[in-house]
Amino acid sequence: MSDAVREAQEFLATHWSPSIDANEWRELVVDQRWAALRWPSRWYGRDLTDEQATEVEAVFAAAGAPGPGQDVVNLWAGTLVTSCQDPLKEQFVRALLLDQVAMCLLYSEPGAGSDLAGIRTNAVRDGDEWIINGQKVWTSGARNADYGMLIARTDWDQPKHRGISFFWFPMRQAGVEVRPLRQATGDARFNEVFITDARVLDTHRLGELNGGWWVLQTALAYERIAMGGSRRGAGGAGATRGATAAAHGEIPTPDISLQRLARAVGKADDPTIRQSLMHLYCMRLVNEWNGARAAAAAKTGTSSPLASLGKLAMAELLHYAGHLQGMLLGMEGLLDGNQNPRARDANYSQLNAYFYSIGGGTDQIQRNIIGERILGLPKEPEVDRAIPFREVKASS
């Protein structure tokens, strides 16, 4: 038994109780450095290897104690820990681990989604600050956000990937206007964000000037690992709350909830249903293994194409589960609304599966990444890759 496992057992024996106040427990876990085991001790971690960390996470899970796993799924704190100067980390990492800062992702624009290197939001230096102008769209959680992770163009004479910088951008200021957008599910969680002469300090820049693309790759890998559901069991709901995927609800275990539904509608003995449930269970299990592989490969500070495999698989799994939920309900699935919660949930699941197919990079983009970076297929032709961005034709 490793020292870390022994210490974890002692910690749990001394402090853990299912009736402990959730906030008190969360603070204990963070301050005693159990929340982000693979990170440096300076940043609330224990410098554990992935194997050691996984053992400790299993000890917490066996006790039913939430908390660890934030080093894998907390994309905000993870991006800070790997990409910025100490003062910014000192200001934010603990608060992010305690879920005390509301965040959003300011990446997509009306003319740049899949091709994020085509962003046109402009950043101009003004003394110690940058002045930002542009429009973002599909920004989940922007209405309540304190800060956003913003990509903006800082040099229009460089090729598209090289003139971008990455900022920790304060949302609560004049010049930031947020307008909600209604989704197919009826939710309005994402928004348009109009930015007019808003300001951000240069000390809130992550990574090198014009090197934001590489910070973005780290942040995207965190998002895809979280959306792939690789470590959903590791830290419980608390650990995943900071990530975008989890901002849309806990990553589901559809095979388990569908087993219950199959019993409730009297179809648990139907061989076709049983086979479908088993198929779903296998998909989830294989995806969890893949997720563990992706998380181990990603470590801190690098992106892994394996995260794309997990995210794509999670999207397929949720479409399959939504379809099966509809099949189980049969005609009842045609009903909807609060009087028919089972049908409402089934319809929601089927529509919400598209969130996983689009948010964080579409299924097609994940397939491109898998093709190019895992299978070694030739890269897609990109005619505008090497020319100064100011000469690239706008797509909208």
Ligand SMILES: Cc1cc2nc3c(=O)[nH]c(=O)nc-3n(C[C@H](O)[C@H](O)[C@H](O)COP(=O)(O)OP(=O)(O)OC[C@H]3O[C@@H](n4cnc5c(N)ncnc54)[C@H](O)[C@@H]3O)c2cc1C
């Ligand atoms: C629920 C939800 C939440 C979101 N939250 C956020 C957020 O918080 N912050 C944020 O910045 N963005 C967010 N997004 C935006 C999301 O990242 C983009 O919608 C996504 O990257 C696709 O970009 P697009 O909508 O501009 O589509 P486009 O890039 O215009 O793509 C249109 C279609 O063309 C396909 N396509 C494009 N390029 C290629 C290619 N090279 N090869 C093959 N097919 C291609 C796409 O797969 C897609 O089917 C969210 C989206 C959703 C649905």
